[in-house]
Amino acid sequence: MKKLFNILLLLLFLTIEGYTQAKKPTIMVLPSRQWCISRGYFTSFDNFGAIEKVPDYQKAFDENPNLLLVISKINTLFGDRGYPLKDLSQTLSSISKGNAEDMALSMDRESAGKGGLAESLFDKIRNTAKADILIEIQWTVNSSGPQKSVTYIMRGLDAYTDKQVAGAEGTGPSSISSDLPAQLEEAVLQHIDNFNARLQSHFDELFANGREIKIELRRDAKWAKNFESEFGSEELSFLIEDWIAKNSVKGRFTTDEATENKLVFSQVRIPMYDDNQRAIDARSYGRNLQRFLRAAPFNIEAKIVTKGLGYVQLICGQK
Numbered sequence: 362m363k364k365l366f367n368i369l370l371l372l373l374f375l376t377i378e379g380y381t382q383a384k385k386p387t388i389m390v391l392p393s394r395q396w397c398i399s400r401g402y403f404t405s406f407d408n409f410g411a412i413e414k415v416p417d418y419q420k421a422f423d424e425n426p427n428l429l430l431v432i433s434k435i436n437t438l439f440g441d442r443g444y445p446l447k448d449l450s451q452t453l454s455s456i457s458k459g460n461a462e463d464m465a466l467s468m469d470r471e472s473a474g475k476g477g478l479a480e481s482l483f484d485k486i487r488n489t490a491k492a493d494i495l496i497e498i499q500w501t502v503n504s505s506g507p508q509k510s511v512t513y514i515m516r517g518l519d520a521y522t523d524k525q526v527a528g529a530e531g532t533g534p535s536s537i538s539s540d541l542p543a544q545l546e547e548a549v550l551q552h553i554d555n556f557n558a559r560l561q562s563h564f565d566e567l568f569a570n571g572r573e574i575k576i577e578l579r580r581d582a583k584w585a586k587n588f589e590s591e592f593g594s595e596e597l598s599f600l601i602e603d604w605i606a607k608n609s610v611k612g613r614f615t616t617d618e619a620t621e622n623k624l625v626f627s628q629v630r631i632p633m634y635d636d637n638q639r640a641i642d643a644r645s646y647g648r649n650l651q652r653f654l655r656a657a658p659f660n661i662e663a664k665i666v667t668k669g670l671g672y673v674q675l676i677c678g679q680k
Contacts, residue, residue, distance in 0.1 A: 521671030527559035571610030571630030584678020647673035
């Protein structure tokens, strides 16, 4: 009997341990936009007449050897605290090898003029890594004679909404050491426990109330119907709104816009996982809405266009 009790106790411990691990957010560490652009690690594109700059992470890795050391150190600090990690350099390598053909096809004259490639690369990083939290880091080395210190800023961003959920900044003690990772570690350790607590609090809130995404439906110009067309005795827009209410956590969402040609729903709270314990993102949620529209009595074709993990468009009337 005592042996059976010990076995049951062990199984209970392993179950609790596995559940705790499953609830830790997956993170990816990357240099901040400001750090990249201020050091010349960026590409420019024409966004409908406005020149915009986006970080070029591969250039940063190639030209700044300290970046890999810093990201490796931050990864170690969070890995030691039980966080699953996605590595930026490995993600870039995976994109380069696995999607080289797709990236080449996107470099046509039209997309080059509109800057589609530069924008889609960051989305590809997020969609490939599928991290829950992006941790942005930037740092400056301060010198005073032989003494050096490191000032840093670290932000935790929800990868689905880009909202900041945690932040820390500070300056480590001065020393004559030139070991940047060690100095950065000393500075970060002063605030990392509070930073981790905020990350975990945000992730716990997502489990309780659902992950937040945005959904946009647009009418194709050639589609004979619109969102005010009636099916039975109800307008299509209200039927779609009812579907979202039934398929969101606790019915939580906001209708931002509702016209005959466009529907926009924000703050749509979706479950973290489906019945098969697969993570749900905006694309998979949009696919379920697509199936709803394709079924009778609607029989509406809708093309899915993803814009990151937390934003999906459905173009109704278009395959």
